[in-house]
Amino acid sequence: MKSGDNHVSSQLLKGAAVLSLAAIITKLLGTLQKIPLQNIGGDGVFGIYNTVYPFYTILLTLATAGFPTAVSKFVAERHARGDERGKRAVLWLATFMMIALGLVGSALMYFGAPQLAAMIGSSQLVPALRSSAPALLFIPLSAALRGYFQGLQNMIPTAVSQVTEQAIRVAVMIVFLLYLSSAGATESVIAGGALSGSAFGGAAGLLVMLLYWAGYRRQRRTSAEQSIDVNQVRSIAVGSGSNEAHPGLSSGSASVAGERGRALLSSLLRYAIPICLASLAVPLISLVDTFTLPRLLSSHGDELAIMSAVGVYNRGIPLVQLVTMLASSLSVLFIPVLAEMNIRGDTAGIQRQLTLALRWFWLIGLASSAGLALLAEPINVMLYQDAAGSGTMAWIAWTAAPSALVTVTAALLQGLGYVRAPAFHLLLAAALKTALNAALVPQLGITGAAIAGIIAYAVAAALNLALLLRRTGLRPDAQAALLRPAGAILALAAAVLLLRLAAAPLPQSRLIAALVSLLGVLLGAAVFAVAVLRTRLLTAAEVAALPRLGPKLLKLLRKLRLIRPE
Template identity: 75%
Template sequence: MNEDRNTTSRLLKGAAVLSLAAIVSKLLGTLQKIPLQNIGGDGVFGIYNTVYPFYTILLTLATAGFPTVVSKFVAERHALGEEAGKRAVLRIASVVMVALGAAGCLLMYFGAPLLAAWIGSSQLIPALRSAAPALLFVPLSASLRGYFQGLQNMTPTAVSQVTEQAVRVAVMIGLLFYFTGIGGSEAVIAGGALAGSAVGGAAGLAVMLLYWKGYRKRETTGRSGRKRGDSALAEVQPGPARDESVPALITVGKANADRGLIRELFRYAIPICLASLAIPLLNLVDTFTLPRLLNNGGDELRAMVEVGVYNRGIPLVQLVTMLASSLSVLFIPVLAEMNLRGDREGIAKQTGLALRWFWLIGLAASAGLALLAEPINVMLYEDNTGTGTFAWLAWTAAPGALVTITAALLQGLGVVRAPAVHLLAAAALKALLNALLVPRLGISGAAIAGIAAYAVAAALNLALLLRRAGLRPRLRDAAVRPAAAVLAMAAAVALLRLAGDAALPPGRLAALAESVLGVLLGAAVFAAAAVRLRLIGGAELAALPRVGPKLASALRKLRLLR
């Protein structure tokens, strides 16, 4: 019993460590785009955001799935006490991943001119080549992370992830200042920014190698005592007669075992990898369509500036989906356990609760970002260029949050492939709509295409999930009441903006005040309206950690909550 409790405690602690590291890493990765645009400008911002999805695709192909599979195989061999088996898994996985990473690096570096021609802009060549070396470091880090995760030691993964991201951002900002200071072109400055990925990858690998060195040292020290005890016994035990054919048999057996392990690694890793490719593929659609569609007059740099303006709103939308992604994983083990027990009532209750909360969070975020698009744009990027596109992009947060939570809930119910297929269909729709809308509407057309693509993926996931969970939501609860809460928030924020525009002089500080106050007021009004309209129950609100009981008590005193 104590052993089970200790195991559960280690798992919960490890999950908390990994979740915190993932949130910090994603925050750094998302927010670093703001100084990137501020220092480098929209042209550099456009080049960076055009190249980065392609780099992400190659990184996903080289690493996604393998850490999870390595951790699984290592955990199995660790439970059986097979030390040699654990090391064989790490050795083979490392060789495979380093080979894949090296292939990706060579493809990205030497194929940069051809890739830039396919995308439609020669401005991308320095950036593609600068990002390529990262693929030499990150795959080996991923295999080592999988090894330690298999031992239920999540700290090395967490520390290396945060170190990698922090070093990447620091180097990126330093090189941005350096190249802008010497008057480098937009292509060169963007290349410097992406060089941070390689330095960050090397730093993350260095951290993992330090943990590995310490682990091997402890293992060697632990075994040395046992070896001294065994050596005396070995001296008095008669050994078997020497068979010269044994080394050859061992070599053949080892080669066969290695090939079998490689097959098993790929058999488990490929489905995970394909599922992980879905969202990067959606972003890759813009990489391969926008530069060419926007480059009607032959001005490649101008097209990159437009791509940069288009990407202004994406970091904030990604913060919403990042929050949804971090919280959604909590539902997977709960639903998996209920599904195993056949608890249909519990599945329906948990699914309905998760869908309602994430729909409300996504809807409030989309409406709030759209209403405050202009002051947020000025606050973060100094001017209001592309505010209309920013507002359109904001409306991808709501369907994006639904895509994230529905995919997690389906995974908890054992449905893994369907969400990936739905996102692939969404990517195809995004490409088609980009081709139809961008020539007519410019970058706003790409934003509208994104709303449609995410909405289709969310609708497909939702239809399958409702059928599996046996849910039939009412239109009043799913649409009418949330719309009323959004209207209340919109009215409050609109009045605040009118008052702010009348009382404050135009500028970045005024935009900062208007944005912060607008977010706070909008969130408070939306939450109060949601409670008043019974979209959120008192028991649900009180169940929130720490702040929930106090908030519920305060709302009851104001007679907003029963």
């Protein structure tokens, strides 16, 4: 029995690793694709794209966030019982719901585009809204199939589908950008072409899932044929086992009737809807800018000028998203460890892991914010060709630290069983961002929106942290949390500023900006790491305690003589 449990655990860990890797690749592609988008299309196209995309993401989250998880849970339960009809019933019902949601969402996006654009405050958005609508016909259906295979503990189809979807989306986006820009199309049409890549990516992702489904059906049919004898063939010919011999979507209606379709639908919705609502909290802050910035910037020029300003505002956001992506990928490592300790009632172990996680992510966030803020101008020129909005980008860089804390505290709370609180705190942060945008943007423009973002994420991080400390009894050391990291940040700042002073006499060009940016990132990271390790902000034991990665990282640091032996 133990060997079987170990095999299941091993399969789950491998599946989690595959999905995590796919998530990292898709997020990286999604973040980095914004650079050619701005370079080819310009700030106007960039602004239109980034105004529409959060709204599209909200609809997509509603359609897909909770249902793959719900489908995988219900399929896994029936798979464990050997209930083939029950598995197909879940898939048939989920497929029906996904098709219905996809049709409704797509119709809303396409036919409601003029009304939505009017609500946001710019008619430039209509082509982009309509171009993103067809993706909602494909992606929700993929979600149902992904959930089915995840329920079978087969994560490969989901991973391949996600990466294919994102890669095709980005490739098609770039092709349309190049073609429409060379043809002299307007900014709104170019942005619409870029967003149409989502439909092509969604279709490609669905095609991958259908190919895996066809292969699975063939495998099931072959297994069934090999396991039955002549008498079973005769009984099947009479009709007693036709459904079992031919698993597929077509047999779903009978299965649903057998499992009381309404009860199954109710169970799926009860499980999926809370996950959907929790997932909505993250893109909601971006949606605040979608609905507020164009109107609040109305005194700053015509519609296209406003969209260009929104594009400049969004230049710094992909950099922060890279930091958040790193934090999200690393924070997952702590969830199973904390869950296990929580079950055992190991309070001391929980407090050690919390201290370690909070210190790691606070330091990563601080270093990222300081480095990106100090290098905002050369990074801006390197990525986006000019220095427009460098001051705003520097402000946006300071959202990296609270965003990293929001990510890790949410993961730690989930590991301890508090799933809804982080989502509620982000909803409060979104409401605060709305109020602060209204107060700051009319006076400060896009810089006001950046400052509002810092405050909103800081409040969400503080609420998460307060709940975490209250529930675990942890008492953080103020000196270790604030004073000593401040010294490491000052060392980083001194090194980066000296580099920028040394490079000041050089001719200003995109190549020089790229060299200063890359050298600045490497130098700043190295100086900060040495300062952290030499001041024992992180000890060898704490580095080694990092789940899964710690021992290898400690070995590397000792080779480089960056950490003192204990």
